[in-house]
Amino acid sequence: MLPELSKLIDVQELDKVIREVTQxxxxxxxxxxxGEAALEELQAAHAARLQEVEDLKAQRRDTELEMADMEEGIKTSRQRLMEIKSNIEYKAMLKEIAFKEDQxxxxxxxxxxxxxxxxxxxxxxxxxxxxMAEQETLLERLRQEVAVESEKFKKELDQxxxxxxxxxxxxxxxxxxxxEFIRQRRNGTAIAPVQEGVCLGCHMNILPQQFIDLQKGLEILQCPHCQRILYWSGEEEAEPEAGRA
Ligand SMILES: [Zn+2]
Structure with missing residues (x-):
C-alpha cells in the first residue's frame, strides 16, 4: 500500500473519534x-399562586370595606329607630335593619x-x-457535572x-x-477498503482492471460508484469497520 494511503487511513480513524467526541x-x-424546563414550570406555577393571593387580598379588602359601610348604615338606622313614633314605620325600620345585618x-x-x-x-x-429550591440544587449539580464533562471533552479534542x-x-x-471533499459528502468515510473486488464503502463491485491496479498498490484509485478513495490491505485483513456508509 502507498504510505500516504496508510497515513490517510489513520487520519480517517482519528477524524471519526474527533467527530464522536464533538457530538x-x-x-x-x-x-x-x-431540568431547566422543570424549574421554569415550577416558577410559573409559583408566580400564578402569588397572583392568586394578591387577587384574594384585594377581594378581602373590598369585602371588609363593604362591611364597614354596612356597619355604619346599621348604626344610623338604629339611631333613627329611637326617633320613630309610628308603629308601622318602626316595624319597617326594624325590617330594614335586619336586612342590612343579613347583608x-x-x-x-x-x-x-x-x-x-x-x-x-x-x-x-x-x-x-x-x-423550586430542590430543583435549583439539582440543576446546579447538573451544571457543574456538564461543565466538568465539557472541559474534559475539550481537552480531549485539543489533544x-x-x-x-x-x-x-x-x-x-x-x-x-x-x-476532505469526499468525507463531507460520504458521512465521514472517505477512504474504504476493497474486498473481493467490492468497495466496502458502497458495497458495489469496482472494475476488474481497477482491482488489479489496486493490488499493485502504485496509484491512488477512487470507487467509480461512491468516489471513495480505495485501498487494498489483502483479503484476510479487510476492515469491516471502515465499510460503514
Ligand atoms: Zn464505493
Missing amino acids: ELDRLPEELKA RDQRETRTLELMDLMETQNRLIAELNGQ LEEKRKKLRKGVPAALMKRY
Whole structure:
C-alpha cells in the first residue's frame, strides 16, 4: 500500500473519534434542558399562586370595606329607630335593619372564606418554594457535572487535533483536500477498503482492471460508484469497520 494511503487511513480513524467526541460535547447542553424546563414550570406555577393571593387580598379588602359601610348604615338606622313614633314605620325600620345585618353577615362569611382560600394558596406556595429550591440544587449539580464533562471533552479534542496535525503532515496536500471533499459528502468515510473486488464503502463491485491496479498498490484509485478513495490491505485483513456508509 502507498504510505500516504496508510497515513490517510489513520487520519480517517482519528477524524471519526474527533467527530464522536464533538457530538458528545454538543449533546451536553441537551442534558440541562429537561431540568431547566422543570424549574421554569415550577416558577410559573409559583408566580400564578402569588397572583392568586394578591387577587384574594384585594377581594378581602373590598369585602371588609363593604362591611364597614354596612356597619355604619346599621348604626344610623338604629339611631333613627329611637326617633320613630309610628308603629308601622318602626316595624319597617326594624325590617330594614335586619336586612342590612343579613347583608353584613354574608360579607363576614365571605371574608372567612377568602382567608381560608389564602391559607390554602400560601401552603401551596410554601410547597412550591421547597420544590423550586430542590430543583435549583439539582440543576446546579447538573451544571457543574456538564461543565466538568465539557472541559474534559475539550481537552480531549485539543489533544486529538494536535495528533491530527502531526498525522496529516505525512499526507500530500492534494490528497488531503480530496479526502476532505469526499468525507463531507460520504458521512465521514472517505477512504474504504476493497474486498473481493467490492468497495466496502458502497458495497458495489469496482472494475476488474481497477482491482488489479489496486493490488499493485502504485496509484491512488477512487470507487467509480461512491468516489471513495480505495485501498487494498489483502483479503484476510479487510476492515469491516471502515465499510460503514
Ligand atoms: Zn464505493
